[in-house]
Amino acid sequence: MDCFSELKYSIYVDGELPAEERWQVDEHLLECPRCRPLVAALRREASLLSDVLQSTPAEALETATGLGSALGILGAFSGMVAVAVGVVMTLTWAGREFLGSAPLFNPLNRAAIITVFVDAALYLANQGASMLYSIVTTLSALMLGFLVLVAVRLALRRNSLSMGLLAGLGLAFLLGSPAPATAMERRGGTVVTVPASQTIDDSLFVAGQSVSINGTVNGNVYVWCQRVVIRGDIKGDLFTGNQSLEINGTVEGNVYTYSQNVVVRGHVTRGLHAFSANLEVDKDGQVGTDTEAFSGDARVDGAVGRDLNLRVGTLEMTGHVGRNVHVQAGDTITVFAPARIDGNLEANVNSSDHVHIEPGAAVAGKTDVHLTEKAPSRYSQPRFYVWQAVRLGAALLTGFILFLLFPTLFAGRIESALGTLSAVGIGFVLLIVPPIAAVAAGITLVGLPMGLLGLMAWIAGLYLAKVFVAAAIGRMLVPPGADPKRQNVAFALSLLLGLVIVFVAINLPYIAWLTKFLVLLLGLDLLGRQVLVTWRRTRSRMA
Amino acid sequence: MDEGKLSAVLGRAGSGDADAYAELFREFQPRVLALCRYLLGSFEDAEDAASEVFARLQRSMKTYDAALPFPKWLMSVASHHCVDQLRRRRVQQRIFDPPDERTPEAVAPQTSPLEELVSVEEQDAVRAAIAALPERSRLPLVLRYYNELSYDEIAATLSLSRANVATLIFRAKQELREALARNEKVGKNPKLAKAHKGTY
Numbered sequence: 001m002d003c004f005s006e007l008k009y010s011i012y013v014d015g016e017l018p019a020e021e022r023w024q025v026d027e028h029l030l031e032c033p034r035c036r037p038l039v040a041a042l043r044r045e046a047s048l049l050s051d052v053l054q055s056t057p058a059e060a061l062e063t064a065t066g067l068g069s070a071l072g073i074l075g076a077f078s079g080m081v082a083v084a085v086g087v088v089m090t091l092t093w094a095g096r097e098f099l100g101s102a103p104l105f106n107p108l109n110r111a112a113i114i115t116v117f118v119d120a121a122l123y124l125a126n127q128g129a130s131m132l133y134s135i136v137t138t139l140s141a142l143m144l145g146f147l148v149l150v151a152v153r154l155a156l157r158r159n160s161l162s163m164g165l166l167a168g169l170g171l172a173f174l175l176g177s178p179a180p181a182t183a184m185e186r187r188g189g190t191v192v193t194v195p196a197s198q199t200i201d202d203s204l205f206v207a208g209q210s211v212s213i214n215g216t217v218n219g220n221v222y223v224w225c226q227r228v229v230i231r232g233d234i235k236g237d238l239f240t241g242n243q244s245l246e247i248n249g250t251v252e253g254n255v256y257t258y259s260q261n262v263v264v265r266g267h268v269t270r271g272l273h274a275f276s277a278n279l280e281v282d283k284d285g286q287v288g289t290d291t292e293a294f295s296g297d298a299r300v301d302g303a304v305g306r307d308l309n310l311r312v313g314t315l316e317m318t319g320h321v322g323r324n325v326h327v328q329a330g331d332t333i334t335v336f337a338p339a340r341i342d343g344n345l346e347a348n349v350n351s352s353d354h355v356h357i358e359p360g361a362a363v364a365g366k367t368d369v370h371l372t373e374k375a376p377s378r379y380s381q382p383r384f385y386v387w388q389a390v391r392l393g394a395a396l397l398t399g400f401i402l403f404l405l406f407p408t409l410f411a412g413r414i415e416s417a418l419g420t421l422s423a424v425g426i427g428f429v430l431l432i433v434p435p436i437a438a439v440a441a442g443i444t445l446v447g448l449p450m451g452l453l454g455l456m457a458w459i460a461g462l463y464l465a466k467v468f469v470a471a472a473i474g475r476m477l478v479p480p481g482a483d484p485k486r487q488n489v490a491f492a493l494s495l496l497l498g499l500v501i502v503f504v505a506i507n508l509p510y511i512a513w514l515t516k517f518l519v520l521l522l523g524l525d526l527l528g529r530q531v532l533v534t535w536r537r538t539r540s541r542m543a
Numbered sequence: 544m545d546e547g548k549l550s551a552v553l554g555r556a557g558s559g560d561a562d563a564y565a566e567l568f569r570e571f572q573p574r575v576l577a578l579c580r581y582l583l584g585s586f587e588d589a590e591d592a593a594s595e596v597f598a599r600l601q602r603s604m605k606t607y608d609a610a611l612p613f614p615k616w617l618m619s620v621a622s623h624h625c626v627d628q629l630r631r632r633r634v635q636q637r638i639f640d641p642p643d644e645r646t647p648e649a650v651a652p653q654t655s656p657l658e659e660l661v662s663v664e665e666q667d668a669v670r671a672a673i674a675a676l677p678e679r680s681r682l683p684l685v686l687r688y689y690n691e692l693s694y695d696e697i698a699a700t701l702s703l704s705r706a707n708v709a710t711l712i713f714r715a716k717q718e719l720r721e722a723l724a725r726n727e728k729v730g731k732n733p734k735l736a737k738a739h740k741g742t743y
Contacts, residue, residue: 010713014687016694016705045657045716046688052669053581053689 003035004028006042013042083401084460091394192225196232203236213249220253230266237270247285262295264302279312281319307343324365328372329354335361348372379509388507392499399467399495404488410471410530430524434458465523466502467495472526474498553613556604568597571614575621581674581685582625592628596621618690619700626700629678657720672722680715687712 004012004025011017012025029036185202187194192206196214203219210227213234220236229246230238237253244261252269259276264285272281272291279295281287285302292309300308300317308321314331317339324343327333333347337360344365347355355369378384403410435458438451474494505515549570555563575596579589596617603620607613657669673681686697694708701708 007709007713010716011694011709014694014712016709048657049669049673049684049688049716049719050691052666053673053685055666 003032006038009035009039009042013039013046079405083405084398084463087398087401088394088463091390091397194232283319332356334358335363337361341365344368346370388503392503395467395470395499395503396492396496398464399471399499400488400492402464402467403471403491403495410468410475410491430461430528431520434461461524461527462520464527465520466506467499467523468526469519469523470498470502471495472498472522473501549613553607553609556601559601564597564600567600571617572597574614575617578618578621578685578689579625581689582622582682583628584674584678584681588628592625593621596624615691619692619696622686622690622692622700626682629682657723668723668726669719672719672726675722676715676718679711680718683708683711684715684719 186205190209192208193212194215198215200217205222207224211225212229214231216233223240226243231249234251238255241258245259247264248266250267254270261278262276263280265282267286269288271289272287274293277296279298281300281302283301288305290307291304296313298312300319303320305322307323308325311328315333318336320340326346328348332354334356337358339361341363345363345367348370438454474497478494576593579592686692698705698708
């Protein structure tokens with residue numbers, strides 16, 4: 001007897017053949033060793049299709065066409081950033097308008113940014129140029145390696161055109177990148193000296209361990225090193241980060257410095273702006289206009305042409321100030337004879353006996369001593385709670401608008417994020433890699449805007465992380481509501497609950513830094529995972 | 544939700560208890576949504592359709608015959624709704640023309656049935672391939688293996704003959720095997736579509 005068609009077997013396997021035909025097939029299968037495996041395979045296929053379809057996870061399909069394409073993802077992220085920025089800026093404005101002189105509302109804690117910046121700068125100041133150099137070489141090597149890998153991969157696919165293009169690009173990149181500043185003279189080394197006889201007409205960029213400028217520089221000077229001594233003449237401004245700065249010569253412009261120790265024995269024709277542990281204007285030292293400094297200790301024995309604005313631990317002065325002195329001191333202010341202040345002296349101290357003015361010292365204007373009240377715990381101030389509420393409102397609004405625009409991005413579950421966080425660490429990667437990549441991109445001139453944009457997107461992502469974690473927590477505690485027409489309300493309520501929990505957690509005394517970090521990791525993980533899933537689906541759909 | 548609980552909830556739903564509908568929604572919404580997604584081919588349409596199905600549930604419950612398992616009944620309500628939606632998109636009432644039955648095996652006589660999928664990725668790939676099938680293959684396949692409707696029920700739903708349905712399902716499987724085999728060639732899912740050797 002002839003075998004039946006595969007179509008007939010397919011119907012047979014589905015149990016849809018009329019009884020009579022079914023018997024015929026049954027009989028045939030008993031005697032046909034060729035058809036039996038086919039039917040068995042068809043049976044397994046049918047049950048496989050059934051299994052696969054029955055076990056369809058809802059979110060698997062949710063993301064299948066949720067955002068369309070890679071461009072869609074990019075657009076969606078830009079949209080999210082725009083929404084977050086819009087909401088936060090609007091509420092900042094409203095907050096300032098209605099809450100008066102409350103501290104500037106910012107999604108990113110400004111104090112934290114300053115701390116990070118200062119820490120990074122300190123670290124850089126200690127490690128100096130060698131670290132920058134090694135970062136640049138490492139990143140260049142990584143990029144080169146990446147290019148080579150891509151080229152090899154393309155070559156394996158015999159895609160010669162792309163490979164040629166890529167090789168050209170790589171070459172252009174290599175040749176083009178190492179010239180960030182052609183308009184200035186650059187010097188480097190352990191000890192760099194500009195001899196007294198030399199005049200440099202350009203601006204000067206120096207990185208080294210010990211730098212002495214004894215000659216003349218007609219432009220600006222940028223110095224990054226451990227020790228700087230200026231004995232010569234700088235016609236422009238001096239920008240420097242170092243451990244110790246001595247100005248024995250003349251700087252005709254402004255001085256901007258980030259140092260451990262600053263000593264001015266010579267002349268600064270314009271202003272002195274310092275961030276330092278110790279600041280000293282020697283009795284022979286002169287600052288033409290204003291002196292502004294954040295400093296641990298400051299001593300002013302020389303002359304300051306205009307205002308002296310200081311935020312210091314202690315201040316001692318015997319010198320001359322042309323206009324007003326405004327000091328905020330953590331500890332004491334001592335004005336010795338023969339100091340002379342031609343304007344007012346305004347002192348902010350913790351206790352009135354912290355200000356000593358010797359009888360021989362002269363203050364031409366008024367002397368005001370304000371007592372700084374010790375800042376009470378922020379938790380005891382109603383303002384803290386008002387601002388947290390405003391922030392919470394901003395995050396709630398942001399999350400809600402995002403949910404309306406991109407519901408699929410909120411499909412991530414906190415359990416899955418927690419479960420795989422340790423294994424995959426998407427959040428950690430997203431926390432670390434983008435800023436490094438942005439810096440790497442910023443090395444070339446072409447990559448600079450891209451790097452900056454990437455950095456902005458990353459910062460926005462940090463803000464959004466909080467919202468995503470809150471949404472996931474809220475959903476875990478309050479599963480989505482029943483009525484489809486009220487999904488939005490249900491989401492808003494669960495988001496509110498999640499946000500309250502997250503805000504309490506990231507403001508807990510003592511462990512706030514830890515909870516903040518965890519929230520960041522979790523949120524980036526949730527966001528990254530959803531974007532990844534969407535990306536993968538999009539690709540498999542396009543395939 | 545076990546059967547006892549389900550029938551209790553259905554009883555409450557029958558007497559108009561809004562909470563019971565809420566429970567049914569929570570329990571079955573993901574499945575209904577996935578079905579609508581497969582049938583309609585777009586997530587937005589599927590969301591609308593699923594919402595509509597549940598919004599009308601209170602009214603359509605009057606036609607529910609307690610002898611039938613509720614999930615099966617609900618899924619058939621949903622698939623009818625989706626097919627109506629698809630019909631509305633077409634000028635003519637028929638969703639698609641019946642297949643040409645003279646050459647039922649012309650598609651790809653070489654492909655062999657799919658078997659054993661091990662990993663989640665492989666299952667995902669099959670789902671994606673099903674979702675990417677043309678409507679005329681996807682609908683019968685999904686109604687058969689997701690909804691577990693009989694050929695006759697599918698024929699009635701899609702206004703086709705029973706023989707048409709058999710052919711379409713058979714072709715759909717072959718198209719699916721082909722699509723997955725193409726993926727395999729590209730190197731995306733090397734473990735997929737394990738060939739069944741020596742069957743011909």
